Amino acid sequence: MRLYVETNFLLEIALEQGEHAECSGLLDVCGDPSSGVTLAVPASSFFEAQSALRNKRRHVLDFGRAYDTHVSGQLSRIHGIAGVRTSYADLLAQLTATLNAAESRFYAASDRIREIGEVLPTDGRTIAAAQDGSAGLSYEDALVYAAIRSDASFGQTPTYFVTTDSDFANVKQALATRQCTMLRSFQTAVQVLRHATRDGGA
Numbered sequence: 001m002r003l004y005v006e007t008n009f010l011l012e013i014a015l016e017q018g019e020h021a022e023c024s025g026l027l028d029v030c031g032d033p034s035s036g037v038t039l040a041v042p043a044s045s046f047f048e049a050q051s052a053l054r055n056k057r058r059h060v061l062d063f064g065r066a067y068d069t070h071v072s073g074q075l076s077r078i079h080g081i082a083g084v085r086t087s088y089a090d091l092l093a094q095l096t097a098t099l100n101a102a103e104s105r106f107y108a109a110s111d112r113i114r115e116i117g118e119v120l121p122t123d124g125r126t127i128a129a130a131q132d133g134s135a136g137l138s139y140e141d142a143l144v145y146a147a148i149r150s151d152a153s154f155g156q157t158p159t160y161f162v163t164t165d166s167d168f169a170n171v172k173q174a175l176a177t178r179q180c181t182m183l184r185s186f187q188t189a190v191q192v193l194r195h196a197t198r199d200g201g202a
Contacts, residue, residue, distance in 0.1 A: 004161040005040075008164045009162065010109055026189060026190060053099065126147050129149065137170060154178060158180075161181070
């Protein structure tokens, strides 16, 4: 069995969002050779996830600069501002530490995926397919979709594509015609894999 995931899978783990435990569970299942499940991730998803984390860091830096300008500078002479300055500084430090931890989890997950799964290449063929635009997806999502369709195993046996991105609903039926079922939550994916591996359907 082949399990496709995309950018949100990586961000779920990195940011420890609501289904991060389920994503870690999927890694464990795919990391077990006896499960017969192969995890496949488009290369573009790694770039997109890393870019999202960098954007969050940039927002924190912008917040810090605004703090320096308005609180430390212009408002520094206002009575009682010292406590506010300390609170903002503590918040900034906490946000920075949180993002550092998120990036560490992202790199750890990326290493694990390369170890146990497959990275689907973004090559000239994939880029050309993404630029076609017929799927009605953003360019980033179109790259993911094109990488999946370009996978040599796609359409050969039943597969699953797990995504929490509602925009991919545009291609749900097209995927189904190629034996690829779209799952809309990581919890559902865990349940499907447990059922399939228990019944020997992998």
